[in-house]
Amino acid sequence: MTIDCPTPRHEDEVVLLGHGAGGRLSAELLDQLVLPALDGGGGPLEDAALLPGYRELVISTDSFVVSPLFFPGGDIGSLAVHGTVNDLAMRGAWPLALSVSLIVEEGLPLAELRAVLGSLGKAAQNAGVPVVTGDTKVVGRGAADKLFVNTTGIGRRHGALHPSAALARPGDTVLLSGPIGLHGTTVLSTRERLGFESDIASDTRPLHRLVKALAPLGAAVHVLRDPTRGGLAAALNEIARDSCVAVEIDESAVPVPEAVASACDLLGLDPLIVANEGCLVAFVSAPAADDALAAMRSVPEGTEAVRIGEVPPHGPDGRVSLRTLVGARRIVEMPLGEQLPRIC
Amino acid sequence: MTIDCPTPRHEDEVVLLGHGAGGRLSAELLDQLVLPALDGGGGPLEDAALLPGYRELVISTDSFVVSPLFFPGGDIGSLAVHGTVNDLAMRGAWPLALSVSLIVEEGLPLAELRAVLGSLGKAAQNAGVPVVTGDTKVVGRGAADKLFVNTTGIGRRHGALHPSAALARPGDTVLLSGPIGLHGTTVLSTRERLGFESDIASDTRPLHRLVKALAPLGAAVHVLRDPTRGGLAAALNEIARDSCVAVEIDESAVPVPEAVASACDLLGLDPLIVANEGCLVAFVSAPAADDALAAMRSVPEGTEAVRIGEVPPHGPDGRVSLRTLVGARRIVEMPLGEQLPRIC
Known part of the structure; x- marks a missing residue:
């Protein structure tokens, strides 16, 4: 018996919530539909x-x-x-x-x-x-x-500060300016009345002063990215892809507030894919890492800045991996689609 | 007997469609709510x-x-x-x-x-x-x-071209670059399936080349305004108010396509308040009016440009009036609210 399947897949023909989630579906929409239509008018x-x-x-x-x-x-x-x-x-x-x-x-x-x-x-x-x-x-x-x-x-x-997602280099140190997961879990908990919202609050805040503190390091700051939709997982995957490098981070180094961890446990969410609105990741050349960390910690929005990983010398290009607490290693994938709609 | 009226008027407490229509309700929302909230951050x-x-x-x-x-x-x-x-x-x-x-x-x-x-x-x-x-x-x-x-x-x-709605002056000539009413009646007719949409089309088009044609006249061009939401009536009232002048226009000079007139007749709409997306009004000093008209007519989007009125020498400030076909004179009021929602 053969199954004839002449009709197109309907889920491919309409916009899905996941198309706006900052993950793989968003990238597909952008690459296959938005950019081809607008390229005639200018750059990417x-x-x-x-x-x-x-x-x-x-x-x-x-x-x-x-x-x-x-x-x-x-x-x-x-x-x-x-x-x-x-x-x-x-x-x-x-x-x-x-x-x-x-x-x-x-x-x-x-x-x-x-x-x-x-x-x-x-x-x-x-x-x-x-x-x-x-x-x-x-x-x-x-x-x-x-x-x-x-x-x-x-x-x-700022004068010499020209960061880009395409400028991460082997040997770079990866810094994170503060704890992750607060914004997404707060909005979700408030919307769904889960009760966590009494213990947590969004991290929404402006980061331009934090970036200004990094400006004196100039070209040693290769990448700056705020991990909003798609969370840290999406931000690191985009950087790894755009810079053609691998990224390795330590699970133990990534600050996840206890209330965020509890909320994510209950919801079956990975804190790495939860949106943030008040922290950034910075890829800086290794010799400048200590100075960058000190600069970030010198402003209120960066007091909790930490080193979370590095760019290994030999790829594999585009891959983000996590060294877990028990010493294992797992791939951090680009989130597919919408796990947390209308979070920003 | 006294009537006690302690409850606020409910229609005042929520946003109405008319708040987005570009008329008096829009201006009230802007003046009483939006500007006070944002003034702290900057200018008007x-x-x-x-x-x-x-x-x-x-x-x-x-x-x-x-x-x-x-x-x-x-x-x-x-x-x-x-x-x-x-x-x-x-x-x-x-x-x-x-x-x-x-x-x-x-x-x-x-x-x-x-x-x-x-x-x-x-x-x-x-x-x-x-x-x-x-x-x-x-x-x-x-x-x-x-x-x-x-x-x-x-x-x-453009170098010397600094038009503003506040720069109309007594003696100015009022020019209009093309016929009015096409966009609003087309969208309304299409949405409501009134049948006029087979005879008319939106005038939507870019006007920057028309403005560039006026640039050599520099400071003689006092005001440029495209009469979108609220139509020509709103645009002229805003200019009269912001410049503290009166404006007089001739009904016979304002080009209203036949299909627009028919649609407006049927719908009980005044073509003067219908949105346009492809024409502009220009207030220019009288000595420069002929040159301005010639400049506008020199580009495709201005071939139908006409003189429609002037700024009288002695007010009354803020008043827009129309000399009708039968020689009477009527006030052109600022439209109150939403007669044509979601037109742009």
Whole structure:
């Protein structure tokens, strides 16, 4: 008996939640659909791109769809500022200006909109970046879920600091600025009322001052990346792929707060794939590692910075592996799709 | 008998569709809620703002929520390019780069996403502006209506061309680059299947080349504005308010295509409040008016440019009036709220 299967796979024909998760499905969507369509207009899409004709200026854009709008440690307003400030910072840039664009569902209480905007304004002020322009659209009930916020930022790069996901080199030391897993588990726990949200809070915060502290090390800082969607696993896999190197990290060195570990245990999640909004990984040349660690620890958002691994001298290219607590070694895979939807 | 009314008016407590319509409700939301919250971070919000530290660079952002995604003459992809290119152009700027951020509803056919992105890429290429960075978020079914697109653009201003809605002066001539009402009536007719969509098409197109044609007139060009949401009525009222002048236009001079007039008649709409995406109004000093008209007519998107009115010498400030075909005079009011939701 043969099974005839003439119909296409329907799951391949529509957008899936996983297409927005920052993992393999996202990469496929980008590579197979978005980039071919837009290539005619310019270069490749990156998290923060150089402005043509202005080598020192970078641009980054992000739409925020987090649910719920408010969670311990932050809300969609502060997140929208920090997310874009951090994307600029990961290209070695200081934020100069932000635009803010709102899509509001008819019926949203004005008090909630006021609270989000107040938080957004305060976050921008605290980060020292002006909101210079904006836009507001309202759609009917049911056409959006409460409120979506887009921020786009322009930043100016620090002199000699030109980090890129493609610049990791064999011998590099891998640094992490703080504990992982807080943002994703906090949002998930708040949304699903799991109860962990009383013990944890999102790490959402701006990282541009942390990057500024690294600026004096200049070209010794090869890669900066904030492990948001897809978590540390996605960030390290992207770097390994884009730099054509292997990455090895020590499980014992990666700081996972106890409440995050408990939440992940219960949910069957790997903390390595949980989104963060207030830490970064830095790949720096080995001789500069101690100075980089000291620089990171010199600012409040980097006091818990640690060394978590290194780039081995001989590949295998693109592979991220973890030395476990019991001495074994396991591959850290690129997350496939959406385990934590609408986390940012 | 006294009527006690302790409960607040519920319609004041939530966001209404009209808050996004570009009229008086939009202005109230902006003045009373958005600006106070964000003022701490910087200057006032404008459609296109100057980048701090770079006097020649302007930024503009817009989120597009048009329904349906495809309509005669365009789609949300081309509209998202033209809208932001035009906002930059209205500040006298040439577009240097665009960012594109998508919010996609789970279940959107990939073919539709591909068509929109293809159109967006083509529109960017035709306008000569590279898409340099982007972002994609996916939300669950029912959490968004198919697809929303944010574009943010950076532009460089033409040397002496520094138009602003606040620069209209008594004696100015008011020019209009083409017929009005096409975009709004086309989208509405397509969405509601009214049948007019076989006779009309959106005027969506980039206007930066039209503005470039005006650049040699420099400071004689006082105001440029594309009458999008709220139509010509909103644009002229904003200019009259921001410049503290009156504006008088001739009904007989404002080009309204026959199909637009029929559609508006049937729908009870005033063509003056219907959104446009491919024309602009220019306020120029009277001695430069003939040259400005000739410059506009020298490019394809301005061949139908006409003189529609002037700024009278003695106010009353902020008032826009129309000399009707029968010689009467009526006030053109700022539209209140949403007569045409999700038109862009």
